[in-house]
Amino acid sequence: MFGSRWDSILVDNLATTTGVRVICVDRPGMGGSTPVPSFIRIAVWLETVPALLKALNVKHVSLASHSAGTIYALNTIYHLRDILDPQRPYLAMVAPYVHHSHSQAMLMKVVSKIPVSVMGAWAPLAKFVSTRITPTASWSGGIVSSTATLFQGQPGTSETGKLTFGEKYGVSEEIGKCIDKLHDKWMFAESNSAGNDEALLCIKKPGTEWGVCDDYEEYVLLLVEREKQRLSARDDSAKLKIDVFFAESDLMIGTGGQRYFVQCWKQDGVVDTIDFRSRVLPGTDHDTAVMDLGIGAMKTVFEHIRGPAQ
Template sequence: MFGSRYFGTDYNKLAISSKIRFICVDRPGFGGSSIVPIEDRVNTWLETVPQLLKHLNVNYVSLISHSAGTIYLLNTLYHLRHILDPKRPYVALLAPWVSQEHSGVTMLSLASKLPDVAFSGWSGLVGFINKTLVPAGSWSGGIISSSASLFQSSPSNAEVTSEETAQAKWGTDAATVAAIDGLQAKYCWAEGMSGANDEARLCLGGGKGLWGVCEDYSEYVRKFCAEERRRSDADRLLELHVVFATSDIMIGTGGKAYFEDVWGQDCVAGCVDVKMVQAPETNHETVLNFEKGLMHKIFKDIGGNAAQYVEC
C-alpha cells in the first residue's frame, strides 16, 4: 500500500483488541526504504521480509495485501511460504490488482502505453492530489487509484467522524481523530515517496519481467498448487480469502471475473481453501474502510491464529 506505515495506524485499536501484531513494511522508495531499480523491487522485498522478521524475532505471520500489494504478496507466498504458520496458514487479498491485459480497463490500457518518463513525477502528482484535493481520511493508499478515484461516481467524501465512531475505531474522541487524520497525510508525504513512480510502472508492467513469479496469474496458481501439494509440513490447507469491492474502477468486472477464474482452476481444489466475498457499498479505496470494509472479520480470523500479521 501507498504510505501504509502511517495509514496502518487506522487499524491499531482493532489489532490490539484482536491480539494481533500489525507489521507494515515500507517498500523500496517509500519512507525509510532506499530506492532500487524497478526490476529489483520484488526481489528486494523478498530479501527484506525475512530479515525484518528475524530482527523482530517473529517466526510466523499471516499476510494481507491491498491493490498493488497483490504482486508482492503472491511472490512472498510462493518464495517464503515457510513464514506462514504451518498450523493455520492464512492470507487475504483486498481489492486485488489485475493486469489491464486481463481486466480490460481502458484507462490503464492507455496508461501502460505511456513512456517511462511520463511517470517520473507521479509521486508528486499523487501527493498533490492527496494533500490538496482528496480528504486525508478517505485516502487508503492505492497507487493509481488515488487520482483515478476523482473520476468515479459518488467519490468517497470524508465525513466528520462521530464520537461513537471515534471511540470504536481509535478509542479516543473525534477531535483527536481529526488531528490524527491530518498528521497521517503530513507525515506520509514528508518522507520519501518517490517509489510511487516505479510502483505505478510496476502495476502497469505485467508481462515485462517485473512481477516475479506471478507475471501470469493462471500459471502462478498452477505452479503454486503443485508446490503446495509437495509440502509435508502443513497441517492444514492454506486459507486464501479475497475481498472484492462492489465497484472497482481499477480492475472492473473483467478483472474480478479473471481473478475468480484463476483461483477456480481444478488444481486448487483440495489444495487451497479459497473464499471470495464482495464488501457491500465499497470501491477500490473504501474496501479498507473501517465501517464498510471487512477488516474486522479478517482481523478476527487472524486473531484465532498464533501468527502475527505482515501487510504487503
C-alpha cells in the first residue's frame, strides 16, 4: 500500500524538531497492493488506516491529502478523529478535488461522459501517455498531465520552480537527474489498475460511494456539530486546524471549484469551531501544487507539523 504517489499523508506527530516521520499511503490497487473496487474504497480505507497505525505503533498523526485524496481525508477526520493529536489536530488539503457538478470544470465534465466499460482502459492509457507522450512533449500542467495525475499520477519530468534536480529530491545533482529520469519507468513497472477505480469514484459513477462527504456543504455542517461536541466534552481538545492550498491554475476544478469549496467552509458556525484557512499558490498547477518543493504546499505543511524550533 506504499507507493510513490499518494492519496493522503499521515505524519507522525511524535517526531522531534529535527524532522517528521512521513507515512505515504497510496491508492489500493497500486503496485503490489490488493485491488479495491470503487464502491468500497472509502470503507476499506477507514479499516486500513487504524490497522496500519497500530502496526507501526503510531498513536497520533497529522493528515495531508492531494486531489482525490480529499474524499479520503474528509472521511478520516470525521470517522477517525482520535488519530489526530488532541493538542494540535491538523489537516492540509492540497489542490482539493471538487465534483464537476459544482466546479463546472470542462475537463471533468468530459471525463464523466466516458462509458464505464471504457474506464477499464484508462490505466493503460495513462501509462502510455505518461511514459511515451508526456516526457517527449513536455506538456507540463496541460490536459494530458492533469488527467493522468488524477487517475494515475504524473510527476514532473523537468526541473520545476527554482529547484535543481538535487534540491528537488534532497540528493546530489547527478543522482537527482537519475531519479527524475527513472521516476516514470518504475512508477509504472507494477499495477496501476487503481486509476480505473479512482476515476469511477471521482466522477461518482453509479454504485460508487463518497461516504460521509458525498455532499461537501452538508459534510461541513456535520463536522462542525461533531467538533462542537468534542470541544465541550474534552478539556484537552484544541480546535481542528484545516489548511487548504489551491493551485493557481487547476484544470480539475477551475476557479469555480475553488469558490465552491471555500464557501462550504464559510457557513455559519464554522469559524467558531474550526480554524479554516485557504490560499492560492502562485505559479502552480494541479501537479506542482504538491510536487514542487519550491512553490508548492508541502514545505509549509511540514513546517507547521514540526512546530517552532525548540
